[in-house]
Amino acid sequence: MFVDASLYLAVLPLLPQYVHRFGLSTLGAGIVIAAYPVSVPVVSIGCIALVPRLGARRITLASAALMTVATVIFAWAPSALVLVLARFVQGLASGSIWTASMAWVTENAPAGHRGRESGIVTGMLSAGSVMGPGVGALAGWAGQGIAFGLVALVALLGVVLSYRAPAGRDAIPAGRVRDGLVRSARQPATGAALLIAMVDLLAFGAVDLLVPLRLGALGHSVAQIGIALAVGAVLGAAVGPPAGRLVDRLGAPVVGSAAAACTVLIPLVLALEPSAAFQFGVLVVGGPLFAIVGAAMFPLSSAGADAAGVSHVTATGLMGAVWAGGFTIVPLLVGTLAQTASTQAAYAVILLLCLPAFILLRRRVRVIPRLAPADAGSGA
Numbered sequence: 001m002f003v004d005a006s007l008y009l010a011v012l013p014l015l016p017q018y019v020h021r022f023g024l025s026t027l028g029a030g031i032v033i034a035a036y037p038v039s040v041p042v043v044s045i046g047c048i049a050l051v052p053r054l055g056a057r058r059i060t061l062a063s064a065a066l067m068t069v070a071t072v073i074f075a076w077a078p079s080a081l082v083l084v085l086a087r088f089v090q091g092l093a094s095g096s097i098w099t100a101s102m103a104w105v106t107e108n109a110p111a112g113h114r115g116r117e118s119g120i121v122t123g124m125l126s127a128g129s130v131m132g133p134g135v136g137a138l139a140g141w142a143g144q145g146i147a148f149g150l151v152a153l154v155a156l157l158g159v160v161l162s163y164r165a166p167a168g169r170d171a172i173p174a175g176r177v178r179d180g181l182v183r184s185a186r187q188p189a190t191g192a193a194l195l196i197a198m199v200d201l202l203a204f205g206a207v208d209l210l211v212p213l214r215l216g217a218l219g220h221s222v223a224q225i226g227i228a229l230a231v232g233a234v235l236g237a238a239v240g241p242p243a244g245r246l247v248d249r250l251g252a253p254v255v256g257s258a259a260a261a262c263t264v265l266i267p268l269v270l271a272l273e274p275s276a277a278f279q280f281g282v283l284v285v286g287g288p289l290f291a292i293v294g295a296a297m298f299p300l301s302s303a304g305a306d307a308a309g310v311s312h313v314t315a316t317g318l319m320g321a322v323w324a325g326g327f328t329i330v331p332l333l334v335g336t337l338a339q340t341a342s343t344q345a346a347y348a349v350i351l352l353l354c355l356p357a358f359i360l361l362r363r364r365v366r367v368i369p370r371l372a373p374a375d376a377g378s379g380a
Contacts, residue, residue: 002128009132013225016216022080030335035087040324043095048317056104061162067093068155075148103313106302119244119295127237137226183308190304195361205330228283236287243295256296271347
């Protein structure tokens with residue numbers, strides 16, 4: 001998951017360079033971003049059936065190996081087509097890593113400490129995000145082959161660590177996948193987790209595409225954009241574990257709603273064309289906000305799975321499908337709107353989509369049963 005986060009974010013500071021090198025339009029840059037998550041919804045749903053049969057560890061191991069191979073191809077991609085196809089294969093690995101790994105964590109964590117454990121994982125994701133912009137900056141300076149070749153070596157280390165990791169307790173098969181998804185989605189806690197994810201992916205799906213392109217157009221370098229993303233990721237890595245403990249103390253609904261409220265404001269302000277300094281600040285804020293969202297989102301989804309009587313991989317698979325589907329559609333939507341209308345119109349549409357999701361979130365939060373306190377489940 002550390003490598004997954006780094007690979008997704010590494011291309012963001014490189015978008016202006018890809019536009020120049022391959023002659024891409026804004027929509028073409030959006031396709032480069034969307035190629036990574038486009039396959040994840042199908043893979044995530046497929047993992048709901050595969051994880052109980054094969055085990056989360058085995059699936060994570062195979063995914064880490066696939067990620068390594070795809071990253072080697074990406075490192076020396078000679079054309080935009082090969083670049084996009086390599087990111088597509090990376091996304092195949094990403095979908096199973098997300099679904100299997102988070103189910104692996106929540107199935108083996110005591111109920112009252114899932115916030116803490118999820119916070120540690122999202123902190124590691126943020127740590128990967130630290131590496132991602134740095135890789136992008138290194139690629140802009142030393143070349144894509146060297147930068148992403150180093151990432152492939154780190155991915156290979158992930159294969160070794162996955163092989164050595166204990167299998168732990170795996171999910172128990174719980175009937176038909178469709179029935180489990182429906183029962184999980186009907187739970188208020190799962191619904192709240194999905195809505196928090198929706199707000200985050202809408203806002204930052206737009207930010208990931210438009211802010212780097214805007215800063216590049218204003219003359220700022222790949223290194224400057226990469227540094228801003230890296231600073232945000234450092235903050236996210238630091239915020240993740242305490243955010244998880246805060247979730248265990250105050251409750252995931254409270255913390256998740258607060259993070260979503262802050263996120264909704266971002267497209268509103270960006271639509272007003274703030275200064276470059278403010279847009280750099282948005283890139284920095286993204287890291288800690290994501291860490292807080294993740295620390296709240298996964299305890300909510302696993303609580304919904306428990307209430308529905310289904311395995312945690314059902315909830316994480318559903319979350320992965322929605323999350324990746326959004327990060328596939330939003331860059332394409334935003335890229336099309338920015339190219340045919342304006343950047344301000346793109347942000348306005350995203351804001352109009354965020355607001356009803358946030359209102360529904362507030363309604364769901366009011367009917368969620370209180371989750372287990374931090375000292376519950378210690379004997380599980």
